[in-house]
Amino acid sequence: MIMKLTNYTKIFKALSNEHRLKIFLMLYKNCCVPEGSKVMAEFHIKGEPCCAVKGGMEKAFTKICDCMKLSRSTISHHFKELQNAGLITCEREGQLFRCRVNKDVIKTIKDFLK
Amino acid sequence: MIMKLTNYTKIFKALSNEHRLKIFLMLYKNCCVPEGSKVMAEFHIKGEPCCAVKGGMEKAFTKICDCMKLSRSTISHHFKELQNAGLITCEREGQLFRCRVNKDVIKTIKDFLK
DNA sequence: ATGTTTATTCTATGATTATGAAACTAACGA
DNA sequence: TCGTTAGTTTCATAATCATAGAATAAACAT
Structure with a gap:
């Protein structure tokens, strides 16, 4: 997939903030997913401290705020x-x-750095 | 190589600006280098429009400013x-x-996204 | 030595970003 | 229905970033 330069800067900018990078990693790395599924994590709205798919995620959405000491609106942002x-x-x-992590984008970045 | 999260955000931030990304790509991709050498580009101070190593780089340092319509101090920054x-x-x-491109860092990023 | 060219550092400023409070919306349960 | 919980949007503000101009430094040619 070939993209305009600004698409890449957008991606890098998104990952340039420590909180966003943490959130992204949480979705990308710490969740096990069933083979073939794109779903990386499911957060129960009521704050269940789990990844609904297969465990491994120790923080649910509502707890990210406490975990990162950020307000709900900031997390949303x-x-x-x-x-x-x-x-x-x-x-x-x-x-x-x-939440689905877009694996194509990850691949695109890796290709970009070739 | 394992790094602190802030090192990664620093890298992503550096690449999140279009001008910096262009400069980096110029060094990383558009320059041919002799096998085994880490030197990606050499710019003559007097504005010779070449990559001193093997050709391929069409803009010398002093011309990046015109090319990108930025001041010299901004490019330096x-x-x-x-x-x-x-x-x-x-x-x-x-x-x-x-200028040497740090290939280890590139590898580190790619590993990071695994 | 003096002037020219080139890059860096310092400083000021306009633009962008991160953040939270408050208002708002959606889903649910009693 | 009404209150509670969860997430979004709007708005204001503090912090950070991008930029250029001016002053400075380093290398070189004359």
């Missing part, structure tokens, strides 16, 4: 930035908050 | 940022301005 950069997609489905 | 992030190292040697 950071999630939005990660989405705008195309790194993740989020959707709400009833009580569930679903 | 951007080079410094790239250095602070550990992406490149620069040194002056008489009339030559030498």
Whole structure:
């Protein structure tokens, strides 16, 4: 996938903030996913401290705030930035908050650095 | 190589600016280098429009300013940022301005995204 | 030595970003 | 319905960043 330079700067900018990078890593690394699934993590809205998919994620969405000592609105803002950069997609489905990490983008970055 | 999270944010921040990314790419991709050498580009101080190593680089340091419509001090600042992030190292040697791209860092980023 | 060219550092300023408070929306349960 | 919980949006503000001009330094040619 070939992208305009500004798409890359957007991605790098999204990852240039420590809090956003932590959130992203939490989604990208600390969650096990069923093979073939793109869903990296599911956070229960009511603050269940788990990754609904397969365990491994020790902080649920609502606890990220405490964990990072940031307000809810700030966390929301950071999630939005990660989405705008195309790194993740989020959707709400009833009580569930679903996050997908866009693996294509990761590949794109790696290719970019070749 | 394992680094603190802030080192990664520093790298991503350095690459999050379009001008810096262009400069970095110029050093990283557009210059041919002799096998085994770490030197990615050599810019003549007097504005010779070449990469002293093997050709391929069409803009010398002094022309980057025109090319990007930025002042000399701003370009200097951007080079410094790239250095602070550990992406490149620069040194002056008489009339030559030498830039080395730190390939280890690139590898570190790629490993980071695994 | 003096002037020229080139890059850096310092300083000021306009632009962008990170943050939280408050208002708002959506889902749920009693 | 009404209150609670969860997340978003809007707005204001403090912090950081990008930029250029001026002063400075280093290398060189004359």
